[in-house]
Amino acid sequence: MSERRYYNFDCFRIDPVERVLLRDDKPVSLSPKVFDTLLALVEHSGHIVSKDELVEIVWPDTFVEENNLTQYVAAARRALGDNRQEQRYIETIPKRGYRFAPSVRLITEDSDSVLIEERDSLRIVVKDKIEEQVSSGLALSTFARAVINHRIFAIASLTAFLAAVAGGYLVFEKRTRAALTGRVTTNAQAQTDYQEGQRLWNRRLGGDQLQAAALFEKAINEDPKFALAYVGLADCYAFDWPNWKLAEEKANKALEIDPQLGEAHATIGFVRTFWQWDFAEAERQFRLAFELSPNYATAHQWYAAYFIALGRVADAKHEMQRALELDPASLPINADLCQALYYSTEYDAALAQCQKTLALDPNFINTHIYLQKIYTMKGMGKEALQEILTTEKLRISDPDYIYPAALALTEGLTQSGTKGLWQAQADYSARTGSTDVGLAESYALAGDHEKAYHWLERAFQDHEFAFAYTIADPLFVDLRVDERFNRLAHYKSAQAIASERAGRNQ
Structure with missing residues (x-):
């Protein structure tokens, strides 16, 4: 007799077997590790789960920094419509960890009957001390079975640098063959998910990148021949320490669908530059990208990053300017031109470009990251300090955060x-x-x-x-x-x- 378990709270239901979060019976997009983080907290509802315990549950045998864990918890809160200020669902317990606050109903079904059991998880509050009693006996085994074969999707402690080199999103040529090759999709929902993934990816925040990956995966499930969705997922993996090898795999899958997709070659060029230090192959991949998709701005942006890695800063500046000509509205490319000018030691020009970028979006994190070093090199310590503090607030999406x-x-x-x-x-x-x-x-x-x-x-x-x-x-x-x-x-x-x-x- 097989048994199924569900966790219900408010208008939400978590199905650990199908690995889905439902809100009013409609699925909510979550990346795999955000789902695992939420499930771990729900399974221990009413209890304080220390940060170390949470990391061990979700990322066994993997080093994950506290700041990365914070990003996943923030993403889980956003999925529930929660935030750091209200903490209606996930409470932060200072110096201890997190606690899932609402009462959770554990619903157990078996294959031979409908509902055989429904139990509540209770928390008894006495004065200022919390005594925790879980009548349902929630065990970790269900969670462990659910994640044991699931791939790790953890962002390493490279957030600043990941943001620093991340490219503007996909700018692709409209061709008459696009719908046939998978360059575009006729599935309206897949297109919507893909576009939302683009938007989140361009924000360059850790939690948003996780959500973007989940949306690209969803778009692929909705249209398995949607080549650009594979490229979007590959770009997410390209900045993900445990999973960077999957980036080239997904890019090659896109090329199987559409061999003329220059965007995929650009992603492979990026991976070969920064993860494998294989500059000869990176050069070949970028040239293929330009041959197939000459107006793809991100290829020029990442080629500029490739030149920086080689120490060819003049070439890097030229390529970044070319990228901006192709996509003048791109926040990542505008910000990365600041970086290219910084590497050229043109600090005044770099500062001016950063100010232009902030005029487009004062909360774009890349710009503030670059300004830390630009102000420092100009001897402007107070401004550099302010940029450090601003960056940390943006990193965890809390304007009241005190570093x-x-x-x-x-x-x-x-x-x-x-x-x-x-x-x-x-x-x-x-x-x-x-x-x-x-x-x-x-x-x-x-x-x-x-x-x-x-x-x-x-x-x-x-x-x-x-x-x-x-x-x-x-x-x-x-x-x-x-x-x-x-x-x-x-x-x-x-x-x-x-x-x-x-x-x-x-």
């Missing part, structure tokens, strides 16, 4: 200028966790070259996504006289030469 290191950063800036600011940031990041590249940058800006080199070496050994950007970054200029830094830069020299030769032979 825990805010006071230390302010004191560091007051006592020792921009070096003190970044020393405080480095100390906080070292305690709480950060990317290797993030720590290397902070220590370099603080003037601690030994620690900066140490973390660059770690980034190289860990094959960190953002390491490819470090060689050309002007904030590491003082390290370039160090032979150790030059040895790290040598990692790509053979590939770069091979790439340039391949380009000349085309």
